Amino acid sequence: MAPIxxxxxxxxxxxxxxxxxxxxTTLLERRFIARLQARxxxxxxxxxxxxxxxxxxxxxIVKESITPAQADKVIYFLAPMIAVIPALIVFAVIxxxxxxxxxxxxxxxxxxxxxxxxxxxxxxxxxxxxxxSNNKYxxxxxxRASAQMISYELALGLSLVAVVLMASSASLNDIVKYQQxxxxxxWLIFRQPIAAIIFAICAMAExxxxxxxxxxxxxxxxxxxxxxxxxxxxxxFYMSEYVKMIAMSALFATFFLGGWSGPFxxxxxxxxxxxFAIKVVIGLLIIVWVRATLPRFRYDKLMSFGWKALLPIGxxxxxxxxxxxxxxVY
Numbered sequence: 001m002a003p004i005x006x007x008x009x010x011x012x013x014x015x016x017x018x019x020x021x022x023x024x025t026t027l028l029e030r031r032f033i034a035r036l037q038a039r040x041x042x043x044x045x046x047x048x049x050x051x052x053x054x055x056x057x058x059x060x061i062v063k064e065s066i067t068p069a070q071a072d073k074v075i076y077f078l079a080p081m082i083a084v085i086p087a088l089i090v091f092a093v094i095x096x097x098x099x100x101x102x103x104x105x106x107x108x109x110x111x112x113x114x115x116x117x118x119x120x121x122x123x124x125x126x127x128x129x130x131x132x133s134n135n136k137y138x139x140x141x142x143x144r145a146s147a148q149m150i151s152y153e154l155a156l157g158l159s160l161v162a163v164v165l166m167a168s169s170a171s172l173n174d175i176v177k178y179q180q181x182x183x184x185x186x187w188l189i190f191r192q193p194i195a196a197i198i199f200a201i202c203a204m205a206e207x208x209x210x211x212x213x214x215x216x217x218x219x220x221x222x223x224x225x226x227x228x229x230x231x232x233x234x235x236x237f238y239m240s241e242y243v244k245m246i247a248m249s250a251l252f253a254t255f256f257l258g259g260w261s262g263p264f265x266x267x268x269x270x271x272x273x274x275x276f277a278i279k280v281v282i283g284l285l286i287i288v289w290v291r292a293t294l295p296r297f298r299y300d301k302l303m304s305f306g307w308k309a310l311l312p313i314g315x316x317x318x319x320x321x322x323x324x325x326x327x328x329v330y
Contacts, residue, residue, distance in 0.1 A: 010101075014091055022242040023053035025284060032285060033292045057235070065231030068134055075132035080229070080236035083125025087243040090118045094250050095173050097272035098265045111172040112160050115251065116153070119206065123149040125240065126208075126215065130225035141224025144299065145215040149206055151306040156202035158314030159195040162321045163188060163255050166330060176259030189256040191330075194317045196256045198310055203248040204287060205306065207241060211294040214302055249283030250276075 027042065027049060034041030042049035067073060093111040108114060123146050130142020164170050166188060167178040179186050189196045205212040216224035226237055253259060253276060262275035297305070324330050 015088060018088055018091065018243050018246065019239075021246050022239050023057065025242045025245060026056070027053050028281075028284060029288045029291075032288050036289065036292045060232055060235040063231045065233055068228050070134040071228065072132040072134070075128050076228075077233070079125050079129035079132060080233045080240075081125075082128060083122060084236045084240040084243065086118045086122045086125075087240045087247060090115060090244075090247045091250070093172055094247075094254055095176055095259060096250075096276055097260045097269060099269045099272070107171055107173045109169070109171045112164055112170040112175075116157055116160070119156075120150075120153055122206075122240070122244070125237075126225050129229065129237070133225070133228035135228050137222050138225050138227045141215050141227065145208060145225055148208065148212065148214060148302065148306075151303060152202040152205035152310070155198055155306060155310035155314045156206065158311070158318055159198040159202065160255065161318050162192050162195040162314075165318070165321050165325060166192060172254050172259070176254060176261060179258040180261045184258070187256060187258045192256070192317075192321070194313065195321075196252075198314050198317070199252060199255065200286075201310065202306075203252065204290060205302075207244055207248060207287075209241070209245075209287065210291040211296050212302060213296060214299045245284060245287055246280065249280045249287065252283050253279035 030052070031041040031049065033039075042052040045051040045055040067076065093108045093114050095107075126145035126149070127142045130138040130140070130145070133139070163175060167175045169175065169178075175188075179188055184190075208215045216222070216226065226234060229237060257279045259279075260272035260276040262271060265272040265275065321330070
């Protein structure tokens with residue numbers, strides 16, 4: 001009973017942290033973009049806008065939610081949940097610190113496969129939301145979302161294959177430990193830079209954020225698959241995007257930045273949580289920076305880039321990595 005209770009408590013704590021992270025990642029993004037664009041950003045609700053996420057949440061709770069008369073109501077209501085649940089459960093295999101108590105499921109030896117499987121489920125939320133709304137704009141947005149996510153998941157998977165080959169394990173704990181030879185140069189971002197770049201690009205495409213936000217385009221699709229959603233149903237989709245941002249930053253930190261590793265983590269295990277949090281925040285700031293800097297791709301260019309550039313480069317990187325391992329270079 002005790003292990004079950006421990007898993008339950010850790011799950012509740014993780015969900016609370018993810019929800020708080022979602023709320024204040026929105027504030028981080030708005031303030032950081034404002035600073036990049038020489039604006040002020042939200043600063044009215046609470047000191048320096050600290051209570052702005054609370055105000056936004058209350059607004060969405062009381063906002064009227066209209067259901068289209070011709071929508072498939074069961075799928076229409078399930079789609080936001082299908083979108084947000086995978087974003088939350090992907091955290092289950094991520095090691096947040098050096099002590100096993102900081103992980104939800106512990107050391108899962110197929111952690112990489114678990115992550116790829118869960119990320120692939122998220123596309124159902126977008127596709128079903130567009131289809132169930134019975135709206136042509138939403139349907140096209142859902143089709144774009146599914147095509148984009150599936151296409152970039154292939155290259156993302158290949159980038160992780162190179163990481164698994166290097167660490168000789170699909171366990172995220174083993175991958176973190178592999179990157180600890182005593183200095184920062186042991187991080188895989190330096191030993192697998194091509195895989196790191198491919199993962200970063202594919203992660204942003206998976207999030208469908210600028211410059212890859214082709215699933216919603218005001219010129220031809222309005223809000224895409226979200227067009228018919230409002231109130232708390234919209235909030236769930238919004239939440240899934242930002243929770244996925246945190247998850248992707250955490251995965252990038254785990255795979256390429258040494259995870260929770262850092263000075264004195266063996267002597268003071270709680271420091272591992274601090275190092276991991278710093279790396280995740282840096283990843284979030286880079287995602288926001290890209291959004292504020294680059295213009296939106298044209299859709300055919302987006303798909304061409306995924307299939308004709310990232311996929312062949314990722315495959316070539318896997319072959320080169322395998323060859324170097326056989327030759328004893330790695």
